[in-house]
């Protein structure tokens with residue numbers, strides 16, 4: 001074919017195409033995509049296949065098809081759909097029952113072609129507004145994405161630092177462990193002689209106390225002997241014992257001769273020495289003094305005398321042991337601190353902070369949002385809590401569980417679970433939905449179902465590279 005011929009054909013095609021784009025004939029309310037179902041002057045088959053009707057019955061304001069597909073442009077079918085072309089904005093379907101109902105639904109006014117409603121075509125305006133919004137969002141995404149790159153850089157650095165720190169701490173731990181062990185040995189070595197010296201001191205004291213007690217008991221025995229020896233003949237006799245009815249042993253409130261004799265060890269009378277040695281012990285608990293009515297044990301007998309201070313030698317041993325104990329427990333404390341630091345560092349390094357660690361900066365941070373009733377607190381990778389604004393204790397809405405977004409967008413939702421139990425319900429839990437934003441902030445909180453909370457949270461870490469995403473989805477005709 002000649003070159004000119006090809007050109008002519010191309011031109012014709014172009015003309016045909018452009019004419020078609022301007023006005024493609026199709027029944028009212030039918031989308032371009034569905035146009036081929038509605039071929040002029042050919043019988044129309046309902047889209048659900050339920051019926052075939054002559055073409056002139058399409059949009060004749062009488063509903064023939066069950067699915068309403070014969071009346072896309074009238075309100076005749078209750079379940080039909082009217083397609084708004086909305087040139088300049090985005091096409092959409094509206095229920096065909098809204099056609100000519102006096103309310104402007106389509107921004108291109110096409111749903112109100114016969115109602116007399118004064119509709120103004122706002123598609124261009126809406127399209128412009130939407131474009132603006134999308135542009136703003138794209139702007140935010142772009143800037144957020146830049147911030148995200150910084151976050152990733154920082155996360156890398158901080159992770160390396162933490163790994164280094166962890167290695168150091170692990171070395172420290174080994175050192176402290178050895179230190180604790182050697183100080184334990186020192187301590188135990190010092191405690192042995194300390195214990196022995198203390199015991200020795202105490203035993204000596206016990207002996208002194210026993211001797212004192214014996215002395216006192218003897219003194220009381222002598223005193224008692226004097227009291228009982230009414231005739232002062234130097235003996236205690238049966239009848240002298242009988243005057244002390246509190247010494248009765250058979251419960252008749254009297255001391256018989258026999259009882260008295262028994263108390264005197266079978267003898268008629270005893271002298272001071274025998275009284276001391278064999279009678280006193282048997283009566284001392286019951287005996288009531290004549291001089292001291294309602295005999296009360298003397299003060300020094302009830303209140304234990306304080307043990308005297310340790311001798312110098314023992315005190316030195318105690319001081320040495322005390323110092324060893326202190327050094328040991330200080331070392332133990334340091335070891336525990338190192339272990340705690342290792343534990344929390346290891347825990348942090350285990351957390352999944354996103355593909356490039358972009359969420360790491362949220363660790364150890366908390367973000368709050370106040371509603372009418374509560375202050376909500378989100379501490380990413382730790383917990384979510386709710387505290388009544390006007391006093392009252394904090395309620396746990398969950399502790400960090402896992403990433404819970406869909407497979408292709410795992411890092412879009414955080415799940416916090418096992419919060420405070422809900423009365424007659426589940427344990428409280430929270431989903432945190434992430435969105436891209438220049439700022440890190442809680443955007444909203446809600447409780448879609450009882451004790452199941454939802455938070456919206458914006459962070460630059462969630463921003464995507466718009467160019468990589470393939471640009472906006474804006475649909476413009």
Ligand code: MAN
Pocket residue numbers: 386395422423447450451
């Ligand atoms: C508290 C709050 C609410 C929750 C009820 C359930 O009032 O934690 O969010 O719905 O308990 O009893």
